[in-house]
Amino acid sequence: MAHGKSCRLHGIARGRSCLLSLLYLLLYLLLCLPVWLTACTGPGGPAGNGPLPVPAEGQPPPVPRVPDTPPANEAAPPAAQVPPPAPAPPRKPVRPPQTSPWTSSWSGLGGLFGNLGKRGGGAAIGKATAAVKAGAVAGATQVAVYYATDRKYQPDSNNYGWQPNRAAPYLSYGSVLVSIPEKRAPGEMPLPPWYALLSGDDAQKYVLIQGATRQSRADFLATVKARIQAAPERRAAFIYIHGYSNSFDDAARRTAQMAVDLDIGALPVFYSWPSKGTFAGYEFDENSAEWTQAHLEAFLADFAEHSSATDIYIIAHSMGNRPMTVALANLLEKRPDLLPLFKQVVLAAPDINADVFRDQIAPRFASLKLSATLYASANDKAIRASYSFADWDRIGDIRGPVVGIPGMELVDASAVIMNFMGHDYFASNRVLLTDIATLIKTGQRARNRGGLKGIPAQAPQYWAFP
Numbered sequence: 001m002a003h004g005k006s007c008r009l010h011g012i013a014r015g016r017s018c019l020l021s022l023l024y025l026l027l028y029l030l031l032c033l034p035v036w037l038t039a040c041t042g043p044g045g046p047a048g049n050g051p052l053p054v055p056a057e058g059q060p061p062p063v064p065r066v067p068d069t070p071p072a073n074e075a076a077p078p079a080a081q082v083p084p085p086a087p088a089p090p091r092k093p094v095r096p097p098q099t100s101p102w103t104s105s106w107s108g109l110g111g112l113f114g115n116l117g118k119r120g121g122g123a124a125i126g127k128a129t130a131a132v133k134a135g136a137v138a139g140a141t142q143v144a145v146y147y148a149t150d151r152k153y154q155p156d157s158n159n160y161g162w163q164p165n166r167a168a169p170y171l172s173y174g175s176v177l178v179s180i181p182e183k184r185a186p187g188e189m190p191l192p193p194w195y196a197l198l199s200g201d202d203a204q205k206y207v208l209i210q211g212a213t214r215q216s217r218a219d220f221l222a223t224v225k226a227r228i229q230a231a232p233e234r235r236a237a238f239i240y241i242h243g244y245s246n247s248f249d250d251a252a253r254r255t256a257q258m259a260v261d262l263d264i265g266a267l268p269v270f271y272s273w274p275s276k277g278t279f280a281g282y283e284f285d286e287n288s289a290e291w292t293q294a295h296l297e298a299f300l301a302d303f304a305e306h307s308s309a310t311d312i313y314i315i316a317h318s319m320g321n322r323p324m325t326v327a328l329a330n331l332l333e334k335r336p337d338l339l340p341l342f343k344q345v346v347l348a349a350p351d352i353n354a355d356v357f358r359d360q361i362a363p364r365f366a367s368l369k370l371s372a373t374l375y376a377s378a379n380d381k382a383i384r385a386s387y388s389f390a391d392w393d394r395i396g397d398i399r400g401p402v403v404g405i406p407g408m409e410l411v412d413a414s415a416v417i418m419n420f421m422g423h424d425y426f427a428s429n430r431v432l433l434t435d436i437a438t439l440i441k442t443g444q445r446a447r448n449r450g451g452l453k454g455i456p457a458q459a460p461q462y463w464a465f466p
Contacts, residue, residue: 139204140179143256146224148173148303149272150295151248153214160248162276164288170295173220176212178256179203186261187428189253207253217302225308228267236266236311238440239303241296243318244285244351244382247277258315258427262437266313269303271296273323282389289322297327304338313440314345317426318382318396321350325357329364336368344440345372348426351386354393358405366407373439373446374405375426378414382423404461409446411435412455412464431465 151160192200259268273292316324376398454460
C-alpha cells in the first residue's frame with residue numbers, strides 16, 4: 001500500500017516536473033523567437049537588406065548609399081563645453097558619389113522591450129553598402145538625413161545604443177539613408193512587424209533604413225555646408241530632437257518622414273540623445289536628457305556657425321524639449337549674434353514640469369524674442385502618464401482652465417484625430433503637419449494661419465484647432 005502510494009506520488013511529481021519543463025520551454029520560445037526571426041530577416045540576413053562586407057585593404061570599396069566617409073574618431077564640441085578630443089589618426093579619404101538635392105530625393109515609441117524584434121532596418125553605421133540612388137527603389141523616396149549624437153557607439157552591433165558616451169569626444173556625426181513609401185498618407189510611418197518574414201524589406205510598404213555612415217566633425221560640417229549651399233531655394237535646415245523612449249533608428253525614420261511630409265525645402269538633421277528606448281526607461285531618460293544639455297548647446301552653436309544655414313528651424317518632441325529649451329536659451333544669451341539664424345522653434349507635446357516652464361523657461365524665450373510655438377493636447381495619454389509618474393503637471397497637457405504663455409504661442413491640438421497614445425500628433429496628423437509647414441514656410445503667426453481659432457475670440461490667450 002505504501003509502495004503504491006509512493007509510486008502515485010512519484011508519478012504526480014514527475015508529471016508536475018514535466019509540466020514545469022513544458023512551461024519553461026514555452027517561455028523560452030516566446031522570448032527567443034522574436035530575436036531569432038529578427039536575426040534571420042533583419043539587415044544583413046537572407047532578406048538581403050543589410051550591408052556588404054567591408055572590403056579588404058587595397059581593394060576598391062563598393063559604392064555607398066550615402067556620401068561615404070571612413071569611420072573616424074568622433075569630434076568633440078567646442079573646448080568651452082567639453083574637453084578637447086585627441087587628434088584623429090590620418091585616414092585615406094574616399095571620394096563620395098554625387099547625390100541629388102534632398103528636395104528631389106526626400107518616432108515613435110520604442111516599446112516595452114526596446115528594440116527586441118524591431119524591424120524596419122537598422123542603421124549599420126560606417127559599413128560599406130550596396131549602391132542606392134535617389135529614386136532607385138521603385139515606389140519609394142530616398143531621404144538622406146544627417147545626425148549628431150552623444151550616444152555611445154557600439155562596435156558589436158555597429159550602431160548607437162542607449163548608453164551615453166561618457167568619454168571625450170562626446171559627439172558623433174554622420175548620415176542615414178531612409179526610404180519612405182510613396183503610397184501612404186501624410187503622417188503615416190508604416191514599419192514592418194517582426195513576423196514579416198517575406199515582406200519585411202519591402203520599401204513600397206514600409207519605412208526602412210537603407211544605410212548609414214559615420215563622419216568626423218569636419219567632414220560632417222563640410223558635407224552639410226555643401227548640401228545647404230547647393231539647395232535650389234534657400235539655405236535652410238531643420239533640426240529634430242526626439243523624445244522619451246526613442247532609439248537612434250526611431251529618430252532617423254521620424255526625421256525622414258517629416259522631411260517628406262513637411263516639404264519645407266530644408267536640410268533634415270536630427271540630434272539623438274541617449275534615450276533608453278523603452279517604456280520602462282523613463283527615469284533613465286530623465287537623467288540622460290539633463291546630461292545631454294551641454295552637448296546639444298555645443299552642437300547648436302557649431303551648426304549655426306559652420307553649416308552656412310541662414311534659416312534654422314528646431315522641432316523638439318516630448319522629453320526632448322527639456323534639453324532643447326535650456327540649451328537654446330543658454331546659447332543665445334551668450335551668443336546673441338546667432339539669434340537671427342533661429343527662425344522658428346516648435347515645442348511639440350513638451351514633457352516639462354509646467355511650473356518650471358512658466359517660471360524659468362518661457363520668460364527666457366520671451367526676453368530673447370524667440371519665435372516659439374507650443375502644441376499641447378488634453379488627449380495625450382503619454383503626457384498624462386508622465387504626470388502620474390512625477391505627480392506634477394506637464395506643460396504639454398492642456399487641461400482647463402488654460403492660461404496663455406507670455407511671449408509664446410500656445411496651440412491646443414486636442415480636437416485633432418490622434419492614434420491610441422495621442423503623443424506623436426505633431427508628425428502623424430495631416431492638420432498638424434500642414435500648420436507646422438505653414439508656420440515654417442511663411443513665418444505667419446497663429447492669428448494669420450488658416451485653420452486656427454483664437455480663444456477667447458476677442459483677445460486670444462491661446463489658439464485651437466476647431
